[in-house]
Amino acid sequence: MSCCELGLFFKRFCFKLLRFAFKSSKKGEMAASNEINLNDCKMVVPLNTWVLISNFKLAYNILRRPDGTFNRHLAEFLDRRVPANANPVGGVFSFDFLIDRGTGLLSRVYRPATGEEPQLNIVDLEKPVTADVVPVIIFFHGGSFAHSSANSAIYDHLCRILVGNCKAVVVSVNYRRAPENRYPCAYDDGWTALKWVNSRSWLKSRKDSKVHIYLAGDSSGGNIVHHVALRAVESGIDVLGNILLNPMFGGQERTESEKRLDGKYFVTLRDRDWYWRAFLPEGTDRDHPACNPFGPNGRSLEGIKFPKSLVVVAGLDLIQDWQLAYVEGLKKAGQEVKLLYLEQATIGFYLLPNNDHFHVVMDEISKFVSSDC
Amino acid sequence: MVLYDSSTLAGSISGSSSSSSKPPPFPLQREQQQDIDGHLAGAGYKVRSSELRKVAQRLERLETAMVNSPADLSQLASDTIHYNPSDLASWVDSLLSEFALNPTCPYEFVTDPVTNRTVVNDSWTTTATNMPLVHQDVSYEEQSLNNKLPIVTAMEEDSGIRLVHMLMTCAECVQCGDFTLATSFLEDMQGLLTQINTVCGIGKVAGHFIDALSRRIFQGIGGGSIDGGSAFENEILYHHFYEACPYLKFAHFTANQAILEAFVGHECVHVVDFNLMHGLQWPALIQALALRPGGPPLLRLTGIGPPSPDGRDSLREIGLRLAELARSVNVRFAFRGVAASRLEDVKPWMLQVNPKESVAVNSIMQLHRLLGSGPNRNSPIETVLSWIRSLNPKIMTVVEQEANHNQPGFLDRFTEALHYYSTMFDSLEACSVQPDKALAEIYIQREITNVVSCEGSARVERHEPLAKWRTRLSGAGFRPLHLGSNAYKQASMLLTLFSAEGYSVEENDGCLTLGWHNRPLIAASAWQAVPDAPAEFPAPDTHRPS
Secondary structure, three states: OOOOHHHHHHHHHHHHHHHHHHHHEEEEEEEEHHOOOOHHHHHEEEHHHHHHHHHHHOOOOHHHHOOOEHHHHHHHHOOOOOOOOOOOEOOOEEEEEEEEOOEEEEEEEEEEEOOOOOOOOOOOOOOOOOOOOOOEEEEEEOOOOOOOOOOHHHHHHHHHHHHHHOOEEEEEEEOOOOOOOOHHHHHHHHHHHHHHHOOOOOEEEOOEEEEEEEEOOOOOOOOHHHHHHHHHHHHOOOOEEEEEEEEOOOOOOOOHHHHHHHHOOHHHHHHHHHHHHHHOOOOOOOOOOOOOOOOOOOOOOOOOOOOEEEEEOOOOOOOHHHHHHHHHHHOOOOOEEEEEEEEOOOOOOOOOOOOOOHHHHHHHHHHHHOOOO | OOOOOOOOOOOOOOOOOOOOOOOOHHHHHHHHHHHHHHHHOOOOOOHHHHHHHHHHHHHHHHHHHHHHHHHHHHHHHHHHOOOHHHHHHHHHHHHHOOOOOOOOOOOOEEEEOOOOOOOOOOEEEOOHHOOOOOOHHHHHHHOOOOOOOOOOOOOHHHHHHHHHHHHHHHHHHHHHHHHHHHHHHHHHHHHHHHOOOOOOOOHHHHHHHHHHHHHHHHHOOOOOOOOOOOOHHHHHHHHHHHHHHHHHHHHHHHHHHHHHOOOOOEEEEEEOOOOOOOEEEEEHHHHHHHHOOOOOEEEEEEEEEEOOOOOHHHHHHHHHHHHHHHHHHOOOEEEEEOOOOHHHOOOOOOHHOOOOOEEEEEOOOOOHOOOOOOOOOOOHHHHHHHHHHHHHOOEEEEEEEOOOOOOOOOHHHEEEEEEHHHHHHHHHOOOOOOHHHHHHHHHHHHHHHHHOOOOHHHOOOOOOOHHHHHHHHHHHEEEEEEOEHHHHHHHHHHHHOOOOOOOOHHHHHEEEEEEOOEEEEEEEEEEEEEOOOOOOOOOOOOOOOO
């Protein structure tokens, strides 16, 4: 084992020990209190994760205005960003591509460095992929449709890890955000990106001269995955699989998990409501199919050739009932779906690679995209 | 040795090339660097592991306060000026002060469920801090100062892509000294140019690079009169570049904002402009000073510029115009011109700085010209930074091209420049006003030519990225003055007023950058001399003349 692997192993081992130790006391606390209890989320995430997510929570509270408008300038100022880097770092290089000039749609492309090309020499960004089968993951970042960008540090980091883990090319889409751009802008941008990826000759796998496309996303990105996949079905572009990490779904009804977990683990119902109001067309409610795809205004996917899905649900996410309902909806329609339910995970667990859930999920994703070889 | 991404840490040590065994006073000491939480650094936040708990407690304090009066505090926080969000501890503390909350809170004591002993209650799982400080071998830490190559590209036709390949190959031949092969590539490329669209995109900028390569091969690297064109010509081109795109407007605007803030409460102020040109930056500052609460200060402006040929005193002419303006808005104003062909020829006594006045030094794309080709201790940049510091300015505003065009290897420089100027040309497409656009292109073309075809003292366009300037300036005894969210917001709004979609302002560790489609092209920062700190010159530069 290398030094860093040893360290990682040690960390995971100690994390397991401490988690076990705290578990019994935690259960007692949860039963005892119904009001906003900051102690709960402190117990289940590492300190640095708590700091990161609480920082986001605080910033986001400041940015959302009660009248539904959004302090975009401050949001852009506070967001931590990183530039693309065509020089490989950690075996991955990236560059930004302007896919659509009209809407200013940028995507960041991440590719594994093959090690053949000498560093800092001829930069061949669009060199054809060489392996027999190369998964291309189109990634939609989270942020509840309003926050973050493809070049946000947290997402740049995550995409780089995906490349290494899955031996894939990752295309992270900088879709237009709410409230300035409501439904269906994000889906339109996702669709544009899908068409673009599908038509890149340099992304075609040698085996069958086709681009092997997977859609992945977290939070609002997960929601976008579903809707872009739906559009793909109707158009003949083959999507091999959907990966939804804590996908953002909802509905008019207040579910049990929403009531039980409201305010307990970084997220409140009030902020969820705000984001839906910012994204959905004005005058509609949360049973709009964008928000509630299998709800009263949704449609069944029975008989439709929908991609297989991997859905990751965090047990401490207040919207899990909607996510589980989504999985049920897929199952009922005879679609292939695997549910990964992580009991002790909160939102954002995948943002820092400092916990078990992170590694479990990365393994699953890797298996998911390699099973089509 | 662990190298940290400089965009997340101000002034990190530049790795193994440092021959000095004494740690620089300003960049973090090595132990402090290793104390930074590596995971949060990857997310763009600098927090010391030892401070994590404190930051967490303060976040909790803020949260509780927000829960109790969400509307008021939200509004307050929204209206307040935020600085350097990467420094999470300071950001949180500043919000706490804004809300007039005491940052320290009394500890609670509870019984630890594991050990059954009384401990401080902060209830976080202690995994992170109980871990031994494992070597954080995560990829973002491997990014060294010199190795970033940000590229934004767009759909190009096949011949456009072929042209780029050929350019790179030709440049490689030049680097290896194979001029015969390079020449044949030049011919092929000229041919290809006729087949592609040279009005925009890669076709347009490729033409300039082909020209620059030709020059290098056929005229040698002495440069000759590249940078010449008379000072008069340069000023005209500069003016049209100013009009055609927002880069200079952004530079002036951001610098003025910072200067204005630095001069608050000062009655005698003196601005030293390292490159007066037509004095385009100053009317706005004069007007802003006229309107400031409490009335304007006495403003002195010293403008440095090249000597004018044929007896004209162009500096003085500009000074007179500015004086007119100042008079019309009742600002007491005095101007002095300092004629010098090179910035390094200026001596501090020429500026006649009065010890009682507050000084602002303003450098818009001038410092890089001082970098010179040798690593010797007393290279122009060090001399100039040293005397700037001796003036003890209230503020030094620095705007530089955000590019790595001073790398020793020719091919690296060429690659970087090709992408940088493609992006800049692309942004120029948004401007439709002539002759601004055409002349702006010539202005940029001169830069390209200098970067590609000149060496030694002839190569003056030695652009370096913000990360490197941070190290250099910190090492020379300056500390950053952060540009805040108000400057950011105003810059963003200015952009929407004057320019097309596609431009973006970004905050980078207290500095602001302006870019096109998320690729930063120009960076603005502000600095202050650190009083009495020993001025450590940076370790000898690894750059060697090619």
